[in-house]
Amino acid sequence: MERKSVALSTQKQKRQRKIIHFDCDCFYASIEMRDNPALRGKPIAVGGSPERRGVVATCNYEAREFGIHSAMASATARRLCPDLIIIRTDMEKYRLASSRIHAIFQRYTDLIEPLSLDEAYLDVSDCDAFRGSAIRIAEAIRNEVRETVGITISAGIAPNKFLAKIASDWNKPDGQFAVLPNEVEDFVAKLAVKKLHGVGKVTAAKMHKLNLKTCKDLQNFGADALTEHFGSFGERLFQLSKGIDNRPVSTDRIRKSVSVENTFDTDLPDLDSCREAMLRLLPKLQKRLDRLDRQYSIKKQFVKLKFHDFVTTTVEMVSENTDINNYRALCEQGFARGERPVRLIGVGVRVEPLVSNSLSPSGNQLSLLPELAEMPEQRKRTEHERNS
Ligand SMILES: [Mg+2]
Numbered sequence: 001m002e003r004k005s006v007a008l009s010t011q012k013q014k015r016q017r018k019i020i021h022f023d024c025d026c027f028y029a030s031i032e033m034r035d036n037p038a039l040r041g042k043p044i045a046v047g048g049s050p051e052r053r054g055v056v057a058t059c060n061y062e063a064r065e066f067g068i069h070s071a072m073a074s075a076t077a078r079r080l081c082p083d084l085i086i087i088r089t090d091m092e093k094y095r096l097a098s099s100r101i102h103a104i105f106q107r108y109t110d111l112i113e114p115l116s117l118d119e120a121y122l123d124v125s126d127c128d129a130f131r132g133s134a135i136r137i138a139e140a141i142r143n144e145v146r147e148t149v150g151i152t153i154s155a156g157i158a159p160n161k162f163l164a165k166i167a168s169d170w171n172k173p174d175g176q177f178a179v180l181p182n183e184v185e186d187f188v189a190k191l192a193v194k195k196l197h198g199v200g201k202v203t204a205a206k207m208h209k210l211n212l213k214t215c216k217d218l219q220n221f222g223a224d225a226l227t228e229h230f231g232s233f234g235e236r237l238f239q240l241s242k243g244i245d246n247r248p249v250s251t252d253r254i255r256k257s258v259s260v261e262n263t264f265d266t267d268l269p270d271l272d273s274c275r276e277a278m279l280r281l282l283p284k285l286q287k288r289l290d291r292l293d294r295q296y297s298i299k300k301q302f303v304k305l306k307f308h309d310f311v312t313t314t315v316e317m318v319s320e321n322t323d324i325n326n327y328r329a330l331c332e333q334g335f336a337r338g339e340r341p342v343r344l345i346g347v348g349v350r351v352e353p354l355v356s357n358s359l360s361p362s363g364n365q366l367s368l369l370p371e372l373a374e375m376p377e378q379r380k381r382t383e384h385e386r387n388s
Pocket residue numbers: 023024025026027118119
């Protein structure tokens with residue numbers, strides 16, 4: 001009896017997984033176009049106003065033709081495209097659309113891992129719909145989202161999360177792409193290293209110096225050499241380069257913190273430059289907080305500094321908001337611990353989920369002070385963000 005159950009579970013582990021990564025196409029902008037069809041075909045952005053130093057949260061494809069992208073200062077966006085229509089962000093509306101999309105997902109599987117309001121992984125390995133065809137399940141979900149929510153969503157289908165996420169970008173917008181198990185090897189061989197999760201600007205530049213441009217190059221370089229050059233990340237890089245990723249689709253993804261960080265091309269020499277760089281990260285932090293798939297309350301604020309010798313320090317304080325003066329003070333304390341050039345800065349909050357699942361605005365919602373939400377763009381993106 002016992003032997004039988006062991007055999008069964010081994011069989012189950014070996015079975016091919018079917019993961020779908022869904023990602024709405026220019027989500028906020030799509031919702032606004034849905035609600036006001038006169039906007040269709042025109043360049044639009046959703047975000048803060050240029051007069052108040054606002055930032056673009058999302059823009060449609062027409063706006064992207066002008067070089068506009070998210071996190072760009074609205075004033076810059078307007079300069080690039082004088083006809084740009086800028087619409088104020090309406091998070092409650094986007095949250096409602098998101099919950100309707102999730103209700104559609106739920107009809108096919110309970111194994112859903114939301115990444116943000118407009119993105120999620122689904123594990124459909126055990127879903128019997130369409131005789132278990134993940135490709136047809138993805139098509140059906142995309143059709144239902146189009147018909148009932150009124151926006152388009154793209155999908156990537158693959159044996160794991162890493163490949164599914166890359167695949168959802170392949171035929172975007174309003175498309176899907178599958179990497180079948182027998183295609184994984186060929187697919188990753190040609191894949192550029194910058195597509196790998198965790199490989200940002202700095203790591204990619206280092207790889208290019210070593211002439212590592214594709215996953216095939218990483219495979220040939222070998223696990224040992226990768227560890228030698230990239231430390232503990234080396235082993236993971238080797239796995240990814242072979243298309244291996246065993247991370248499960250995790251349904252109880254409760255966040256403990258939300259943060260944004262940036263590694264600088266040139267070390268920041270002093271406290272003033274650190275403080276300035278830190279302030280530039282705050283609009284990005286706000287965007288992350290806005291996009292959380294559920295509601296949390298803030299418990300602490302923190303600042304992380306990594307000095308040029310890679311020594312890292314994190315300073316935090318109890319807080320219920322993202323007070324800008326607290327961040328200034330934390331940055332100062334952190335810098336005082338090292339008093340030497342800084343290569344990386346992170347800012348964030350420790351959070352706890354709110355018990356209520358309500359979609360209505362609550363007094364405890366995450367939001368920055370108004371002047372913070374209107375801060376100018378941050379110019380560089382972090383290693384992590386680039387890939388997320
Ligand atoms: Mg999206």
